[in-house]
Structures are given as C-alpha cells and as structure tokens.
Amino acid sequence: MNNDKQKLDGLVEKLIAQGEGVEELHYFQSIFEDLTDEEKDKLIKNLEDELESLEKAI
C-alpha cells in the first residue's frame, strides 16, 4: 500500500470518528487508485482541511 493510500485511509478513519458520512468516505477509498496524482493530492488536501475544521468546531 503506497503512502498516499495510507494517508487517505488514516484521514478516513479520523473523519468517521468525527461523525462524517461513512458511505462518501468509503466511495473515495474505492476510487482512489483511479484518480490522477493531481486529483489524489486535491482529495487528500480537501479531507485534511475538513478534519482540521471539524476538530475546531463546536
């Protein structure tokens, strides 16, 4: 499993713990290897931003 996929899986786990939708996140995991490198980076960035926002949220 490459680093990007590991990163994604780690983010997914944390987002689910924050209450984010399991179905959407599992969908992203399922198509991840079909994405271009640029798309993978973008997706990971979006999820990181979301996690950061959730951790700050009330």
Next chain:
Amino acid sequence: MERVENQENKAEVMERFGEVHGKFISGVFKSRAADLIGNWIPGVDASKMLIEAARGKTSSGEFLSGHKRFAQAVIGGSVASAYALELTGFLPEAVAARSIAAAISKVEFGPEILKEAAERAKNKFPKIAHMLERTADYAEDKRETVFASIKNIKNYFSAA
C-alpha cells in the same frame, strides 16, 4: 460553551465540505467525460452535460443538503460518463451529419446503466470502467437519483 463569532458547528462543517467534495468529484467526472468525447462531437459539451445530469434541485425546487448534492454529483457525473462512452461508439458519419443529439436522445438506459457501461468499457477504457463499477455499488440504493440523472441527460440531448 459560548460560541465564538463565526465558529462553525460540526454539522455546518460537514455541510460545507459536502459541497466541496461534490465539486471535486464533478471535476473528476467532467475530466473523464471530456477525455472521451473531446471537442470533436458537435453540440455536445462535457461540462453542460454534467451540469444537467447532476442538477441539485428536486423538480419541486427544493434545495438539497451538501450530502445529497454529493450523491447527485457522483451519480450525475457517472451517468454523464456512461453517455459519453456511448458517444465514442458513434460512427464519424453520424458526427458529420450532426445527428448525434437526436440519436443519443433515443438511447434507452435503465437502472443498471452504470454496471452496463462499466462492462462495455472494460477493455478499451479500464480506469473509467473501474470508477463506474465502484459508483454502481455506491448508487445501488439511490435508484431514484439515477433515474433523474438519465432523464436530465435525455432532456439535454433532446434540446441540443
């Protein structure tokens, strides 16, 4: 706990990012559809096709939540890609005669559109095939949204 000005709650964050993720996946499917149909098919615009397929309002005008818009974006994008795959099978003569729109509007897709498109694409477009397969699994309990996307795309081609 006292709320700091402009501080979001978790539901607001998830709503906002539902839209972010929807835009992201729309971009991915737009890129795939555009790769398939390119600029050589007159009257067919990948962006417009996708927007039509993934329209986020119900027929009554009710606005959908971030998560429902995400589902709409995923399903609309993949249905648009399935139609784009269908277009790649059209003969150059049909393209030259600009009869594409009329022909494709007559194509009848049913609820298994994504699985069928994935099967057809397997040899020639394996990456798209895999994405469509995964989206078919995701869309299994969202058939109403699949039907709505098919209807939207047919309307798009009928008007083109």
